Amino acid sequence: MISPEYAVSFRWPEWTPNLARADVTDAGAPTVASMRTFGAFVTVALLLLGCGAPSGPAGGERSGGVRSEPSPSPTAAITVGPEPVATAVVVVIPTAELESLEQSPTPVRDPTPPPVSESSAALAPPPTVTSEPDDVRRADEIPTGDARPDLPPSDYRGDVRALRTQNGVMLPIRGVTADKYLVVTPCYNLDSVTGGLPISGALDVVIDPGHGGDEPGAVGPNGLKESTVNLRVAELLRSELMDRGYSVELTRYSDHRVTIQSRAELANALAPRVFMSIHHNGGFPEPFPVVGTEVFVQLGDPESSRLGGIVFEEIQSAFADVEADWMGNVETFGVAWRQNDEGTDLYGVLRRTPDLVSILTEAMFITTAAEADLLAMPDILETEAIALADSLDRWFDTDDLGSGFVDGVVFEGDLGNGGGTEGCIDPPL
Numbered sequence: 001m002i003s004p005e006y007a008v009s010f011r012w013p014e015w016t017p018n019l020a021r022a023d024v025t026d027a028g029a030p031t032v033a034s035m036r037t038f039g040a041f042v043t044v045a046l047l048l049l050g051c052g053a054p055s056g057p058a059g060g061e062r063s064g065g066v067r068s069e070p071s072p073s074p075t076a077a078i079t080v081g082p083e084p085v086a087t088a089v090v091v092v093i094p095t096a097e098l099e100s101l102e103q104s105p106t107p108v109r110d111p112t113p114p115p116v117s118e119s120s121a122a123l124a125p126p127p128t129v130t131s132e133p134d135d136v137r138r139a140d141e142i143p144t145g146d147a148r149p150d151l152p153p154s155d156y157r158g159d160v161r162a163l164r165t166q167n168g169v170m171l172p173i174r175g176v177t178a179d180k181y182l183v184v185t186p187c188y189n190l191d192s193v194t195g196g197l198p199i200s201g202a203l204d205v206v207i208d209p210g211h212g213g214d215e216p217g218a219v220g221p222n223g224l225k226e227s228t229v230n231l232r233v234a235e236l237l238r239s240e241l242m243d244r245g246y247s248v249e250l251t252r253y254s255d256h257r258v259t260i261q262s263r264a265e266l267a268n269a270l271a272p273r274v275f276m277s278i279h280h281n282g283g284f285p286e287p288f289p290v291v292g293t294e295v296f297v298q299l300g301d302p303e304s305s306r307l308g309g310i311v312f313e314e315i316q317s318a319f320a321d322v323e324a325d326w327m328g329n330v331e332t333f334g335v336a337w338r339q340n341d342e343g344t345d346l347y348g349v350l351r352r353t354p355d356l357v358s359i360l361t362e363a364m365f366i367t368t369a370a371e372a373d374l375l376a377m378p379d380i381l382e383t384e385a386i387a388l389a390d391s392l393d394r395w396f397d398t399d400d401l402g403s404g405f406v407d408g409v410v411f412e413g414d415l416g417n418g419g420g421t422e423g424c425i426d427p428p429l
């Protein structure tokens with residue numbers, strides 16, 4: 001429900017904010033108010049272990065994307081920025097986590113962004129001086145308490161919306177000073193960095209690989225982590241979409257934790273036409289005649305629903321000829337919304353991106369033996385990625401409505417879905 005207090009260790013010379021925040025809405029013990037079956041509750045509760053949410057404005061051409069040139073810097077012709085220095089808490093991800101299966105993928109293509117090296121002209125020079133970002137100043141006004149409230153909305157309006165660091169960490173920007181970018185880290189801390197690959201906004205698609213780091217999500221009987229599969233599918237999807245001419249970024253490029261707030265802030269900053277969170281389902285479903293795909297869409301958003309319906313059709317079609325001991329939930333099979341007791345989207349990544357067309361996909365169940373084995377096969381992941389890319393093509397280019405819509409479910413209280421700030425350790429930036 002409400003995470004324990006965390007005092008943010010970020011220090012900025014002039015503001016020295018002593019922030020305290022809480023992930024109020026994305027973690028906590030659930031109380032199901034209206035569900036058809038307890039089994040459905042178990043399933044949803046499990047799948048929620050580590051989900052998040054963001055959004056942004058729709059519209060725009062296939063433009064934007066990674067910039068190869070530096071951000072505006074009229075007073076300094078810097079081609080190579082100074083050595084980036086992460087000034088906030090930097091902790092190495094436990095080795096055990098790095099030894100997960102996703103450390104040894106066999107990329108079909110190379111969706112991983114090129115590392116940003118000091119010798120690369122892509123390094124963003126320090127931005128020129130602007131006034132202190134109002135949003136950061138206001139951070140001082142956040143009361144310290146038991147909760148870690150969200151950061152105040154950012155007033156930053158620069159062209160460069162985010163940075164991809166040398167370590168492949170995505171950082172939404174909140175402001176600039178004479179020589180640094182003020183950013184939000186994956187653990188939703190304020191920090192400052194001096195370089196990175198600048199990314200402008202208005203992307204076509206931002207893909208959100210669910211979970212990561214010490215939050216693996218669901219785990220298959222074969223030991224396969226959902227976080228690993230989510231990232232691999234996201235990488236394949238990004239590669240496929242870029243081949244088709246879209247501008248695409250991921251919310252994470254490696255196995256590290258990202259809070260829901262940070263996923264949402266990044267997505268909102270990049271303002272994609274579509275924000276798609278990739279997950280694979282958990283729980284204890286029943287034997288099912290077809291793949292038990294579930295897609296979650298935003299409440300009252302016809303374009304989110306339309307995309308969800310198309311994704312459902314494409315996933316069903318893609319795996320229609322795959323022989324497997326499929327399992328699924330009769331009650332939740334299909335496309336639906338999930339509502340909390342405040343009348344908004346239950347899932348943070350959908351709720352926190354109200355201006356974006358956002359969906360959350362659960363293509364199949366990683367917790368079932370047969371499907372976990374399928375998800376360990378590169379061809380299956382490629383098939384899923386192609387299906388998702390085809391879905392986006394259809395959504396962009398047609399008026400198709402999709403199908404598979406079922407009744408939504410209303411929950412009371414908060415579901416513990418991970419993605420909160422509690423215990424979050426930022427990766428090296």
Ligand SMILES: [Zn+2]
Pocket residue numbers: 047048049050051210211217218226279280
């Ligand atoms: Zn998940």
